[in-house]
Amino acid sequence: MMILWVIVLVFVYGIGAKAQADTTFVLESSVLTYHMSHPVHEVDGVSRGAKGRGVCGAETCDFLLAAPVKSFDSGDTNRDLHMLQVVRGAEFPVVVVKLKIPMADIAMKDFECELEVQFAGSTAHYSHVPFHQEINGAEHKITGVVPATLTDFKITPPSFLTVPIKNEIPVKVDTMWKMQ
Numbered sequence: 540m541m542i543l544w545v546i547v548l549v550f551v552y553g554i555g556a557k558a559q560a561d562t563t564f565v566l567e568s569s570v571l572t573y574h575m576s577h578p579v580h581e582v583d584g585v586s587r588g589a590k591g592r593g594v595c596g597a598e599t600c601d602f603l604l605a606a607p608v609k610s611f612d613s614g615d616t617n618r619d620l621h622m623l624q625v626v627r628g629a630e631f632p633v634v635v636v637k638l639k640i641p642m643a644d645i646a647m648k649d650f651e652c653e654l655e656v657q658f659a660g661s662t663a664h665y666s667h668v669p670f671h672q673e674i675n676g677a678e679h680k681i682t683g684v685v686p687a688t689l690t691d692f693k694i695t696p697p698s699f700l701t702v703p704i705k706n707e708i709p710v711k712v713d714t715m716w717k718m719q
Contacts, residue, residue: 564602564679564716566591571606571712573687575613576705582618584611593638593716600645602638604714608658625697626659634658636685636712638670648672654685656692663691670712677718685710 569589575582588610593602608628613619623629635657644650650672654665670683688706689696696703 562595562600563719564593564595564600565719566593566604567678567715567717569604569606569712569714571604571611571710573611573708573710575708577699578702579699582613582615584613584619584622586610586612589714591714591716595642595645598642600640600642602640602716604636604638604712605633608632608634621697626692626694631658631660640670646674656685656687658687659692659694661692663687679716679718680714681716682711682713685712 566589569587569591571586571589573584575584586606589604589606591602591604593600595601608626609619609623609632611619611622613622637655639653639655640650641652644652648671649669651667651669654668656663656665665686668683668685670681672682673680687708687710689704689708690706696706698704
């Protein structure tokens with residue numbers, strides 16, 4: 540009989556730890572960091588200006604994260620202005636990331652998700668992108684790296700000293716979501 544109670548408690552606790560359908564998450568804080576590489580130097584541009592929301596349905600949790608392109612700061616105003624020109628920031632002022640997490644994975648520490656990224660007038664899709672989360676009560680810290688490239692968004696690589704930057708521009712995502 541004692542074993543039956545233990546199994547029931549584990550089952551009830553497991554269900555309670557997971558987000559249920561129609562659960563809403565709000566983005567509490569975020570740090571988005573893109574990395575640009577050139578033979579002469581490496582650059583990271585950081586944004587803390589994202590807004591976001593997540594909603595769990597019956598089968599998936601859909602998260603939307605949006606940041607103004609001009610909110611990314613590389614520490615060099617001229618470089619940031621040039622980046623805005625290259626990615627057509629005036630015409631497409633927001634980068635939007637949509638994450639689709641299977642409901643079965645929402646309480647897991649490590650999971651893979653589907654991503655759609657809208658940037659510079661193009662949309663790229665990424666499958667099986669690994670993410671990690673730490674859950675502390677209603678807070679979910681979700682981190683991962685979007686494996687973005689310039690060609691994903693039809694961006695001509697800018698050059699420095701006549702040498703173009705590398706095609707890879709991974710974006711590190713570090714977010715804190717609060718379950719409502």
